[in-house]
Amino acid sequence: MVVLKGAAVSAVIREQVSEMLTDLGGQVPKLAIVRVGEKPDDMSYERGAIKKMENFGLRVQSYVYPEEISDEAFKAEFAKINEDPDVTGILLLRPLPKQICEKDIEQMIDPEKDLDGISPVNIAKVFAGDSTGFAPCTAEAVIEVLKANQIPIEGKRVTIVGRSMVVGKPLSMLMVKENATVTICHTRTKDLKGTCRNAEILVAAAGRAKMLNQEYVGQDAVVIDVGINVDENGKLCGDVDYDSIQELASMATPVPGGVGAVTTAVLAKHLVQAAQRRLQR
Numbered sequence: 001m002v003v004l005k006g007a008a009v010s011a012v013i014r015e016q017v018s019e020m021l022t023d024l025g026g027q028v029p030k031l032a033i034v035r036v037g038e039k040p041d042d043m044s045y046e047r048g049a050i051k052k053m054e055n056f057g058l059r060v061q062s063y064v065y066p067e068e069i070s071d072e073a074f075k076a077e078f079a080k081i082n083e084d085p086d087v088t089g090i091l092l093l094r095p096l097p098k099q100i101c102e103k104d105i106e107q108m109i110d111p112e113k114d115l116d117g118i119s120p121v122n123i124a125k126v127f128a129g130d131s132t133g134f135a136p137c138t139a140e141a142v143i144e145v146l147k148a149n150q151i152p153i154e155g156k157r158v159t160i161v162g163r164s165m166v167v168g169k170p171l172s173m174l175m176v177k178e179n180a181t182v183t184i185c186h187t188r189t190k191d192l193k194g195t196c197r198n199a200e201i202l203v204a205a206a207g208r209a210k211m212l213n214q215e216y217v218g219q220d221a222v223v224i225d226v227g228i229n230v231d232e233n234g235k236l237c238g239d240v241d242y243d244s245i246q247e248l249a250s251m252a253t254p255v256p257g258g259v260g261a262v263t264t265a266v267l268a269k270h271l272v273q274a275a276q277r278r279l280q281r
């Protein structure tokens with residue numbers, strides 16, 4: 001089984017970003033990371049994103065608010081960032097605490113700065129196959145992994161386990177755009193094992209540690225593991241039981257070191273695209 005490492009894909013995207021930066025006439029785009037509270041998952045993602053932006057030669061600033069900030073106060077702060085001409089793009093770490101209406105923020109965020117595709121405008125574009133918007137970075141990262149490794153998507157049977165708005169649903173649309181034949185699975189899917197085994201490309205985005213073992217993987221399938229979980233020993237792991245599929249899968253992404261590293265690279269690419277689009281306007 002070939003291991004599809006995220007670092008190699010990230011390096012390909014870094015080259016693309018460097019080229020795109022030369023067209024910006026010395027302007028260095030700035031990412032605003034917006035975090036409410038001190039959740040370890042958010043802070044870990046934030047650290048990874050900061051490191052990636054710095055590594056790609058981009059500016060980044062964190063905007064951190066207390067967990068108990070009111071809906072009104074947060075919206076006022078968010079509006080300032082949204083309107084700040086020095087901020088090229090925004091990454092909002094979610095879910096937000098429940099006193100803040102996330103739906104309102106999705107409506108509020110400037111679609112041109114919405115690098116992680118949470119605005120209804122960007123979601124509509126993903127579903128319409130219109131590439132002038134921003135898809136959620138994780139969904140796009142899966143496509144980048146396949147393309148950077150020259151894995152054909154067109155005409156392939158693709159099964160995605162998970163139907164969230166962050167991964168499963170937008171990814172299914174990106175796959176359709178690439179002319180794949182897509183099946184989406186979820187907790188009500190009847191023959192999950194059989195449906196997964198039938199896939200030529202299997203994408204795991206269920207958020208269930210090591211759930212997909214050898215019974216779910218067809219011979220020579222390409223397996224992309226989006227899951228980020230903690231196993232019974234407190235170690236980071238994916239949705240795929242990696243060791244059990246070695247003899248079956250032709251290729252697979254590891255966790256850690258797979259899709260996660262590519263997600264922040266896609267975020268960087270979106271940031272530079274946002275700057276390019278602003279310049280064109």
Ligand code: NAP
Pocket residue numbers: 138161162163164165166167168185186187188189192205206207208211226227228229259260263
């Ligand atoms: P989510 O919102 O919890 O959605 C999980 C989806 O998986 C749901 O559609 C759920 O079905 C389905 N599912 C859960 N258990 C299942 C089972 N036993 N059988 C079949 N389907 C099942 O999760 P998410 O936000 O999409 O994230 C998924 C995973 O990706 C998580 O591990 C998360 O940490 C990870 N993630 C990684 C990145 C990255 O950069 N690599 C980014 C975002 C998320 P129902 O709809 O029926 O409930």
